[in-house]
Amino acid sequence: MPSYSIGVDLGGTNLRIAAVDQQGKLLEKIVLDTKVTLGRDHVVNDMCAAIQGLSAKIRGAGLLLGIGIGVPGIIDMETGMVRESPNLPDWADYPARPEIEKRLGARVILENDANAAALGEKWLGAAREFDDMGMLTLGTGVGGGLVLGGRIWRGMNGMANEFGHITVEPAGARCGCGNRGCLEAYASATAVVRMAHEAIAGGNAPGLARAAEKNGDFSAKVIHNLATQGDEQAKRIFQTVGKMLGIALSDLVNALNLPIYVVGGGVSGAWEVFSPYIFEELHQRSMVYAATAPDSSNGNREGASANVRPGGSSKTIITRASLGSDAGLYGAARLPMVVET
């Protein structure tokens, strides 16, 4: 009998739900608004109703293996509690797994959303040929995920993979975590906008200033567009994004020597603009990278989407995510297929 599972990507803005079969084929997908302001119970009601509706729609598709939910926060895997979630504050200390299992009568697995995204890219995306991989998700913040030996690495109590809080500039910009100079303070969408406002305040960024005035929504995407059109100050911001990502990735390459690191999330849309600076730092800061960099002469271009392990030898691939914003959704759907309970 064929089987499938349901993945949920519970974001602060969107609630995305998909049924996916064991081959990774999308059977059905729904996107709702996450009505965070109406409170947790409202969100859980919406989610459960949508899952039930979706299940009814694909009745006959096979055996439901379970429901995987990617949550932006720290999960206690043993109890299925959300321990902390900055974007969903009333989910803290909520026994989400038992509650939702009771409501749906099905097995539920919670996972940190950045870990779920890493698992998605490992299953069906840029890292699908690899058992070991790291992922950086550049969104409102910077999330991290690590898959070692085919399994999500969670650390001692689910707090691992905070790659966004690697220090890249010890006396640098303030981060939301209280520290100075975290990667997140330079490579998140929030940081891109902050750096643009700093450039405008500096008085020498007319293009950015005009765009900020015109756009009610002065976003990282708008700044990326300006950079693509050649605006020097916008380009300089993405140079900083790339440089700081390069420092953090050098640290990860030096420490872990994984075959592949994937960069995803909204800001990774600007990959063509910032990635050259990643590779510049990597060559300078990591002997490990220098010794294992793909050789451009044989077609394994640095940063090119490289799904196949370069012939024979061990290369370090740094590439953008290939599932886009669906990485976390597919990863969540993968959870019931791989996690033992």
Next chain:
Amino acid sequence: MPSYSIGVDLGGTNLRIAAVDQQGKLLEKIVLDTKVTLGRDHVVNDMCAAIQGLSAKIRGAGLLLGIGIGVPGIIDMETGMVRESPNLPDWADYPARPEIEKRLGARVILENDANAAALGEKWLGAAREFDDMGMLTLGTGVGGGLVLGGRIWRGMNGMANEFGHITVEPAGARCGCGNRGCLEAYASATAVVRMAHEAIAGGNAPGLARAAEKNGDFSAKVIHNLATQGDEQAKRIFQTVGKMLGIALSDLVNALNLPIYVVGGGVSGAWEVFSPYIFEELHQRSMVYAATAPDSSNGNREGASANVRPGGSSKTIITRASLGSDAGLYGAARLPMVVET
């Protein structure tokens, strides 16, 4: 029948050899000079003769499980070749494992020396209650080791755990690797001496200047002694050592969320002087550490030698190595007991 193995710590200065039983009991130990200048074959001859002598001496101690050798360099685990060794240059591309196996008629396992030290501390030292641990060895350079799930983590091609080349100050001091601001440029014995010479050149370090003039061997140990005696400039150097270690450890804690990180090697003798600055940085730079720091009120003092997992909850322990300079030797002896071939 009882069994034992032989560990070899092949350093640039000393060649240390020990027979150790499966309970970790030292049966016999020899320390020789490593006559690097006489060439590789001379060193191999000395090593093999010493191993044979030692084996003869403990005949009757049981079954020899094999010989583990910690080498300061990158090892190709598949072929048993030394790929690169800065301190033993003529060992590069030398098929050490098959050659020594042939000579001794026994199973030989090569391992990077910092990995061996980590395994030693995990087996018999500060991390002996833990399946996951990280280690920093502060010697001439700064080495790293990682044990995950009870096994040495080597990465894709044996180049993992280069914690000494984590960037802690992007535009900082030059490192031997060609990068700027690596941990090794601030926390190795070499770096301690360099920083002392810089302070002397600055003209405001009379105590260090006197010591440098007096001592033919103006070493990290001499500078540590000055710091212990209250010399302000010497203390400031170890403040830098601690601060930079704190930045690198924050990165590791944030990325991996391991239960314990052990700091060993010669410079760790100055633990009491530099460790307060490690904890200062950790509290500032790692939310993960702040959430899991041992609570001084219940006796799990930060930095205290803590061999037992603090009761019940998950704590992050940062502590000095407990096997001293024998960590690598015991770890090498452990290799034949745990590595499958």
